[in-house]
Amino acid sequence: MKIIKQVGIIFLICWLGLVIEAALPFSFPASIIGMILLFVCLLFGILKIEHIQEKSDFLLSNMAFFFVPAGVSIINYLDLLKSSLLPILVICVASTFITFAVTAWSIRLTMRLMNRRKGS
Structure with a gap:
C-alpha cells in the first residue's frame, strides 16, 4: 500500500x-x-x-x-548525425571542458566563501 x-x-x-x-x-x-x-x-x-x-x-x-527508447530512436537519424559529426563532437568536447572549468571555479569560490565565513 x-x-x-x-x-x-x-x-x-x-x-x-x-x-x-x-x-x-x-x-x-x-x-x-x-x-x-x-x-x-x-x-x-x-x-x-x-x-x-x-x-x-x-x-x-x-x-x-x-x-533506452531515446537511444534507440537515434538510429532513425543516423544519416543526419553522420553529416554533422564534426560539429557535434566539437560541441560535446567544448561543453565538457567548459562544464569542468565552471565546476572547478564554483567549488573554489564556495571553499573561499566558507573559509571566510569560518574565519569571521
Missing part, C-alpha cells in the same frame, strides 16, 4: 505539471513544472522525503532503462 501511495503522489505532481502547462499562455515543459512543484512541496514541508523515498530510489536506480 505504501508504494501505491508514493506512486500516486508522484503521478499527482506530474499531472499538476501537465495542468499548469496547459494553462500557461506560453510553452514550458510539464516535466520541469512538475520538478519545480516537487521541490517547492519538499522545501515548504508539504511533502516529506519519506513520502516518496522508496519509489524515487527505485526510479533512480533504474534510470538507465528510461534512456
Whole structure:
C-alpha cells in the first residue's frame, strides 16, 4: 500500500505539471513544472522525503532503462548525425571542458566563501 501511495503522489505532481502547462499562455515543459512543484512541496514541508523515498530510489536506480527508447530512436537519424559529426563532437568536447572549468571555479569560490565565513 505504501508504494501505491508514493506512486500516486508522484503521478499527482506530474499531472499538476501537465495542468499548469496547459494553462500557461506560453510553452514550458510539464516535466520541469512538475520538478519545480516537487521541490517547492519538499522545501515548504508539504511533502516529506519519506513520502516518496522508496519509489524515487527505485526510479533512480533504474534510470538507465528510461534512456533506452531515446537511444534507440537515434538510429532513425543516423544519416543526419553522420553529416554533422564534426560539429557535434566539437560541441560535446567544448561543453565538457567548459562544464569542468565552471565546476572547478564554483567549488573554489564556495571553499573561499566558507573559509571566510569560518574565519569571521
